[in-house]
Amino acid sequence: MTDSLPITERSRLRRSHPRGHFDRATINDILDAQPLCSVGYVMEGKPYVTPTLQWREGDHVYWHGSSASRALRAGCDAEVCLSVSILDGFVLARSGFHHSVNSRSVTLFGTAFRVEDAEEKLTRLTRFVDGLFAGRYAGLRPDRTQDLKATTVLGLKIAEGSAKIRTGGPNDEPEDYTLPIWAGVIPVRMQIGSPVPDPRNLDEVEMPGHVRDFRLGGQNEPSTRG
Amino acid sequence: MTDSLPITERSRLRRSHPRGHFDRATINDILDAQPLCSVGYVMEGKPYVTPTLQWREGDHVYWHGSSASRALRAGCDAEVCLSVSILDGFVLARSGFHHSVNSRSVTLFGTAFRVEDAEEKLTRLTRFVDGLFAGRYAGLRPDRTQDLKATTVLGLKIAEGSAKIRTGGPNDEPEDYTLPIWAGVIPVRMQIGSPVPDPRNLDEVEMPGHVRDFRLGGQNEPSTRG
Numbered sequence: 001m002t003d004s005l006p007i008t009e010r011s012r013l014r015r016s017h018p019r020g021h022f023d024r025a026t027i028n029d030i031l032d033a034q035p036l037c038s039v040g041y042v043m044e045g046k047p048y049v050t051p052t053l054q055w056r057e058g059d060h061v062y063w064h065g066s067s068a069s070r071a072l073r074a075g076c077d078a079e080v081c082l083s084v085s086i087l088d089g090f091v092l093a094r095s096g097f098h099h100s101v102n103s104r105s106v107t108l109f110g111t112a113f114r115v116e117d118a119e120e121k122l123t124r125l126t127r128f129v130d131g132l133f134a135g136r137y138a139g140l141r142p143d144r145t146q147d148l149k150a151t152t153v154l155g156l157k158i159a160e161g162s163a164k165i166r167t168g169g170p171n172d173e174p175e176d177y178t179l180p181i182w183a184g185v186i187p188v189r190m191q192i193g194s195p196v197p198d199p200r201n202l203d204e205v206e207m208p209g210h211v212r213d214f215r216l217g218g219q220n221e222p223s224t225r226g
Numbered sequence: 227m228t229d230s231l232p233i234t235e236r237s238r239l240r241r242s243h244p245r246g247h248f249d250r251a252t253i254n255d256i257l258d259a260q261p262l263c264s265v266g267y268v269m270e271g272k273p274y275v276t277p278t279l280q281w282r283e284g285d286h287v288y289w290h291g292s293s294a295s296r297a298l299r300a301g302c303d304a305e306v307c308l309s310v311s312i313l314d315g316f317v318l319a320r321s322g323f324h325h326s327v328n329s330r331s332v333t334l335f336g337t338a339f340r341v342e343d344a345e346e347k348l349t350r351l352t353r354f355v356d357g358l359f360a361g362r363y364a365g366l367r368p369d370r371t372q373d374l375k376a377t378t379v380l381g382l383k384i385a386e387g388s389a390k391i392r393t394g395g396p397n398d399e400p401e402d403y404t405l406p407i408w409a410g411v412i413p414v415r416m417q418i419g420s421p422v423p424d425p426r427n428l429d430e431v432e433m434p435g436h437v438r439d440f441r442l443g444g445q446n447e448p449s450t451r452g
Binding site: 010036038039040041042045046047048049050051053079080081082083085087089090092093094095096097099101103105107109125126129132133136137139140141142143144147148151169170173176177178179180181182183184185186187188189190191192193194195196197198199200201202204205206207208211214 | 236262264265266267268271272273274275276277279305306307308309311313315316318319320321322323325327329331333335351352355358359362363365366367368369370373374377395396399402403404405406407408409410411412413414415416417418419420421422423424425426427428430431432433434437440
């Protein structure tokens with residue numbers, strides 16, 4: 001496993017080259033910071049995009065869903081494009097043309113595979129839950145065989161793709177900086193709210209640490225707690 | 227313009243039917259609440275997904291980019307799938323299988339068209355800026371002809387697609403409610419941060435109301451201000 005992905009015809013950035021990144025550390029940080037992703041696939045020549053949650057283990061990314069799902073059946077052993085994008089702010093410039101957004105995104109290409117082995121599937125799903133909520137899975141009612149059968153896990157090797165990052169303020173035309181126009185950035189971020197216990201929780205059940213201290217992503221871009 | 231979209235073979239929900247919505251009011255609210263979208267398209271039989279910003283005007287949705295962009299050239303006069311998804315919370319259940327997320331999403335299908343007329347293109351881009359920041363465009367340095375030429379605006383009629391919404395707490399198996407497991411929801415939402423003025427703003431320039439009071443979406447799901 002090399003530290004960077006190869007730059008291919010479909011993964012190279014045609015514009016804004018300085019914003020492109022191919023190193024795994026940058027790609028992994030973005031994948032880990034935002035589980036929500038969009039999986040693109042083709043059915044009968046037409047494009048489909050399905051929002052779902054992804055999780056990363058090493059140099060693979062996984063997603064799951066009902067075995068009856070059209071998206072999962074169409075995405076198996078077929079070319080997919082998996083996209084994660086995080087909006088970090090609105091960039092207001094002195095001309096409409098130079099308005100932009102600060103964002104981090106990852107686009108991955110490849111052929112998705114189905115996790116066929118039942119034990120491996122359970123391991124993957126356990127990691128999915130525990131990746132979001134450390135140590136939670138062991139305390140749950142174990143999943144039933146029929147529920148695991150009804151669940152498909154798809155995987156994609158992180159082998160082709162890129163990250164794109166924009167940060168900072170507006171980049172205006174030199175002569176526009178003399179204009180009396182407010183420019184700057186309106187930051188946005190994902191805020192984690194106070195947990196809402198199910199009214200049917202048993203009285204003696206306390207809120208676990210993986211709920212109380214829930215956060216998304218690694219050390220670089222922690223989500224805020226509201 | 228009818229109040230609901232037709233339910234077609236590709237837009238009907240195969241599972242979780244109660245979560246599906248075809249009425250324009252629901253679809254519009256979600257589009258208006260989150261400009262970030264994913265546009266899926268097909269090139270040489272393979273799927274591509276590009277994150278970009280969308281804006282809605284009546285029963286059309288628009289997005290834009292560089293005229294040199296591969297995504298915009300491939301998406302013009304071609305089938306696209308436009309997806310907007312908003313993560314509202316993590317739903318923690320008493321078994322792994324019943325974990326879920328609260329979310330709002332819209333998926334639209336159709337053939338994208340390019341806004342060819344130069345005046346109409348300027349009108350659309352003005353609405354894009356003013357839709358996010360009311361009244362901002364008139365105060366900006368006017369866009370140059372070459373910049374407008376270098377910008378492509380694509381549109382899609384909102385005619386086929388659906389919304390999907392999940393809200394509320396976990397739906398566990400009846401017998402699992404006796405288990406001493408914490409269940410509930412961890413809400414997440416987009417937080418608008420304090421605006422960061424460009425250090426090169428002129429001293430006399432004050433922060434306009436469209437920055438100070440910036441928010442996303444309609445009255446139903448306002449973003450929070452941090």
